[in-house]
Amino acid sequence: MKSKTKNRLMSIFVHLVLILLAFMCLFFFYVLVVNCTHSHADLQKGFSFLPGKDFLTNLDSVANDGTFPMFRGILNSLVVSGSCAAICTYFSALTAYGLYAYDFKIKKVAFTFIMAILVMPTQVTAMGFLRLITKMGLYDSLLPLILPSIASPAVFYFMYSYLESSLPLSLVEAARIDGSGEFFTFNRIVLPIMKPAIAVQAIFTFVGSWNNYFVPALVIQSKNKMTVPILIAALRGADYMTFDMGKIYMMIAVAIVPIIIVYLLLSKYIIAGVTLGGVKG
Secondary structure (H helix, E strand, O other), rough: HHHHHHHHHHHHHHHHHHHHHHHHHHHHHHHHHHHHHOOOHHHHHHOOOOOOOOHHHHHHHHHHOOOOOOOHHHHHHHHHHHHHHHHHHHHHHHHHHHHHHHOOHHHHHHHHHHHHHHHHHHHHHHHHHHHHHHHHOOOOOOHHHHHHHOOOHHHHHHHHHHHHHHHOOHHHHHHHOOOOHHHHHHHHHHHHHOOOHHHHHHHHHHHHHHHOHHHHHHHHEEEEEOOHHHHHHHHHHHOOOOOOOOHHHHHHHHHHHHHHHHHHHHHHHHHHHHHHHHHOO
């Protein structure tokens, strides 16, 4: 009886902790949704737990602001984030597969070199990167925001670790014996096995690129090429007389929607990967 009582109390405690954590995570989304339904004047009075009546007004003021290309900014962010997620996950998986499935003399050196790049912050190479893209004629374009995602040491390491735990080399050898080409083996055999890992990293890469402010602010000058974080910062830094907190909250709320959609589309692969790992265990 004491053991059952102890287990029940532990279960209640765990559920209370989970409820508290869920509340802490969702509360800020609730604050965002509520605030984007209030006008700037109402927000100046203080926070209200009840929704306001200015949701459509704020949405209309953001969407129809001629000096603020909201939909263009969302489109730019979708193009950049989607391209980064696709390129980063594919080439990181391909690099990880190359180092995992092949034996060559500088294999350990290559792995160590990639891991060394992992600890190098973006800010250190910012000025050299800016000079390079300027000489290449890519300044004030979206390409410098997409192309560097081909080389992502963090995603590579995740993919490499996943291959070590999920891909037996005997499967690759069997494909080679059957006459399968290397790219055919990777695209048709290895990639389907790596779907859960690719889904996880695609979400992280998409969100990281979507929220990236430093590099776009460094590279982009034209308003029609600005991404969502730059536009939000531009709204926040507006003149005091034209500053509208309701518009800022509305823009942030709209900017979160694509991230939620991407997560919902890819979450089934994550759950499938966890379930697969549980079955194997």
